Amino acid sequence: MNAAHRHALFARLQAQNPNPKTELVYHSTFELLISVILSAQATDISVNKATVKLYSVANTPQAILNLGADGLKGYIKTIGLYNAKAKNILQTCQVLVDKYNGEVPHERAALEALAGVGRKTANVVLNTAFGEATIAVDTHIFRVANRTGLASGKTVRAVEDNLLKAVPPEYQQHAHHWLILHGRYTCTARNPKCASCVIAEFCEFKEKNLVMPNKAG
Structure with missing residues (x-):
């Protein structure tokens, strides 16, 4: 995808959703960190259902430590x-209490040293909090980047690196959320909604279907 199309693609995504946000519900950087750890191989909906109850009784590292494993x-x-x-x-909570006075560190290396925190989780925290x-490449972003031709790559890290090069600077702050939401709701793994896609004209997906589905009645 050429530079002009990349710029136009993100301009369309921005116009559609000027201020994209994560669908995880959180009220502090610590809550975000825990929610992202929980979201691995789980949906944001399932995480939110659990954390709304958890955070009402324990939303600090020490409070969660006080619950213990069974709690x-x-x-x-x-x-x-x-x-x-x-x-x-x-x-992770024990490290936050012992080393960081209960606060979530801002540095990538410190985040990735925490249990359950890999590069993707660190990227989410660094970007959102x-x-x-940064761009945290999950299955949705990996699919959208490769399918559209925006930033092809055979590995998650390759796609991340290529996206950081491909995304125009003025769109880098929100690129992560635009792409994940686009992959979650429009550029889905099966039956992508190409006919209603706002960036279809820039997409290089050879199998895209721009025919509107028939409506009953």
């Missing part, structure tokens, strides 16, 4: 891989 699992047992996630969250121009 924490009671709140997140509806989320996939909850046993491993509970272990990681407790370890700290306003950095």
Whole structure:
């Protein structure tokens, strides 16, 4: 995809959604961190259903440590891989209390050193909480970047690196959320909604279907 089309693509996404936000519900950087850890291989909806109850009783590292493993699992047992996630969250909370006075560190290396926090989770926190121009490549962004020709790559890291080069600077802050929401609701894995896609004219997907579906009646 050429530079003019990349710029026009993001201009369209911005016009459609000027201030995109994560669909995870949180009220502090710490809550965001825990929600993103929980969201691995789980939907934002399932995470929000669990955390609305969890955060009402424990929304600081020390408060979650006070719950203990069994107490924490009671709140997140509806989320996939909850046993491993509970272990990681407790370890992360202990580090936050011991090393960072209960605060979430701003530095990538410090974030990635926390249990359950990889590059993708760190990118989400850095972008959403700290306003950095990072892009956390999940399955949706990986699909959209490759399918549209915006930033092709065979690995998650390759797509991330290529997106950072491809996205015009003025759109880098919100690119992560525009692309994930586009992949979640329009450029879906099966039956992408090409006919109603605002960036279809710039998309290089060879199999795109621009025929409007027939309506009954």
